[in-house]
Amino acid sequence: MSPRAGRLQEKVGLQLAGQTAIVTGAAQGLGYASAVRLAADGAGVALFDRDDAALAEAAEKLAAQGAKVKAHTVDVTDEESVRAAVAAVLAARGQVDVLVNNAGIYPHYPFEQLTYTDWRRVLATNLDSVFLCSHAVYPAMRERGYGRIVNVSSATFFIGYPGLSAYVASKGGIIGFTRALASEAGEHGITVNAVTPGLIATEGVLAGEEARLFDEIVPQQALARRGEPEDIAECIAYLASPAASFITGQTINVDGGHRYH
Numbered sequence: 001m002s003p004r005a006g007r008l009q010e011k012v013g014l015q016l017a018g019q020t021a022i023v024t025g026a027a028q029g030l031g032y033a034s035a036v037r038l039a040a041d042g043a044g045v046a047l048f049d050r051d052d053a054a055l056a057e058a059a060e061k062l063a064a065q066g067a068k069v070k071a072h073t074v075d076v077t078d079e080e081s082v083r084a085a086v087a088a089v090l091a092a093r094g095q096v097d098v099l100v101n102n103a104g105i106y107p108h109y110p111f112e113q114l115t116y117t118d119w120r121r122v123l124a125t126n127l128d129s130v131f132l133c134s135h136a137v138y139p140a141m142r143e144r145g146y147g148r149i150v151n152v153s154s155a156t157f158f159i160g161y162p163g164l165s166a167y168v169a170s171k172g173g174i175i176g177f178t179r180a181l182a183s184e185a186g187e188h189g190i191t192v193n194a195v196t197p198g199l200i201a202t203e204g205v206l207a208g209e210e211a212r213l214f215d216e217i218v219p220q221q222a223l224a225r226r227g228e229p230e231d232i233a234e235c236i237a238y239l240a241s242p243a244a245s246f247i248t249g250q251t252i253n254v255d256g257g258h259r260y261h
Contacts, residue, residue: 025103198255222257
């Protein structure tokens with residue numbers, strides 16, 4: 001855990017006290033860091049993930065830090081699974097104030113080797129899930145006249161890395177969805193924003209071939225250090241807070257000032 005996190009009770013300014021947040025893909029990486037940060041601001045956090053073992057471990061770690069947390073095994077590509085999990089959160093907590101759509105996969109396929117099945121799997125996980133989860137929480141947010149939806153896209157949308165055509169297409173779709181939903185949701189007190197992380201030192205990145213890219217990308221950044229999951233979580237927490245009440249339909253790039261966008 002980052003030394004910035006500490007025990008949750010030591011955080012000041014509990015802007016989300018009494019609120020409920022759902023975070024998808026919450027078992028590790030950006031999702032887990034976001035859950036930690038939202039809990040530090042006082043939110044009760046519902047963790048959505050399909051990895052039972054990792055999900056249980058994440059919930060246990062959060063609970064040990066004093067968080068109000070509940071784990072939900074969810075396939076975010078399946079409408080029935082998503083709606084059942086959201087209904088369970090509403091039954092237990094009575095409201096959903098914050099939704100962080102973070103779940104995603106990023107397999108590499110040279111375009112000629114990319115099958116339609118592979119394409120659909122990436123789009124379903126990265127983009128369809130954003131629709132399904134947002135659609136499931138929207139009525140409850142609209143009824144209360146308040147909500148924060150934060151969608152995790154990717155800075156690769158502005159660059160277009162080779163071998164990631166499905167991934168980049170899905171992340172671009174998130175940005176378009178964010179803008180469109182924001183224009184419709186504003187009258188109901190709901191803000192919708194996107195965050196585009198640069199290369200971030202998540203468990204998945206550090207364990208894969210992407211780790212070598214830090215040597216190339218960090219020198220191209222205005223801030224010459226690698227990005228950490230907590231860097232993204234801080235931006236998400238701000239957009240999820242009452243302080244961001246006049247920000248909607250926006251895409252915020254969090255990449256250390258990468259110069260080649």
